[in-house]
Amino acid sequence: MATNTKRKESIADRVYEALKDDIFEFRLIPGDKFSESDVGTRLDASRTPVREALHRLRREGYVDVLFRSGWQVKPFDFQQVEELYDLRITLERAAMHKICALAEEPPIVRTLIAIWNPDHPTERAVGSTVRALDESFHCDLVAAAGNREMTRIHREVTDRLRIVRRLDFTRRDRIDATYAEHAEILDALRQGLARDAADKLTRHIRASQKAVREITLEKIREAAAAQRERRSG
Incomplete structure (x- = not known):
């Protein structure tokens, strides 16, 4: 169980770093919308670590969750x-x-x-x-x-x-x-x-x-x- 949890955290970290880099390098620009499945397919990750990474980015102010329509890179304020x-x-x-x-x-x-x-x-x-x-x-x-x-x-x-x-x-x-x-x-x-x-x-x-x-x-x-x-x- 501990090994599986550690592996999930490692994948979530990888997804987090990849998405943050995409935002920082403007491969994802303010206002871009995407789904968890989009991210999972592109980064070869399952739904749980993708969601963990996205919620971490949300807490840091980089993305917003949209009601019933996925996620969005936070518009630049x-x-x-x-x-x-x-x-x-x-x-x-x-x-x-x-x-x-x-x-x-x-x-x-x-x-x-x-x-x-x-x-x-x-x-x-x-x-x-x-x-x-x-x-x-x-x-x-x-x-x-x-x-x-x-x-x-x-x-x-x-x-x-x-x-x-x-x-x-x-x-x-x-x-x-x-x-x-x-x-x-x-x-x-x-x-x-x-x-x-x-x-x-x-x-x-x-x-x-x-x-x-x-x-x-x-x-x-x-x-x-x-x-x-x-x-x-």
Whole structure:
């Protein structure tokens, strides 16, 4: 029994990762509808692990279940994204002021400086590593402020924005900007310039927000056009 349960969990995990990747890479675009049997046939999985994977994606906000008509990739809600970015900025600005008010500089600041201000451009991270480092940069700074509730809420906001924020690192110019802007924020923090650090951080996040909105719309248009071409062909 335990072996069968473990196997089902493994298949559910595989289905979950495959569907999430399809959503992230716009092979399934916002508004797309599908059934559990569609997924099972395509991914060679039975109904139970498929359903488990879909309910997990639903809890994370990626899909919706439709009454008597299967499932749907959650339509993109730009207003909700805007509101989450506003909340993120509020939390991170507060963190800048709290860090600068501490008696001693948090050790994480030195660690982040080493990552985001490398001695040579060839030492910069690439691809998905940059994305992970960027997320850690913002989360680590909020955590360094020492407010556990602020850290928890910020982590929840970060999780909900991950689907769009990852797109900010698909363009070289945005990666370059991220390195430069992170270094400037850290420099202001090291000097104890709370307002300057908060303002630099706000400009950095707003630039990223604008970029991911543009890239998201472009990706959705491209994916929709490709779908129409496949259907007409």
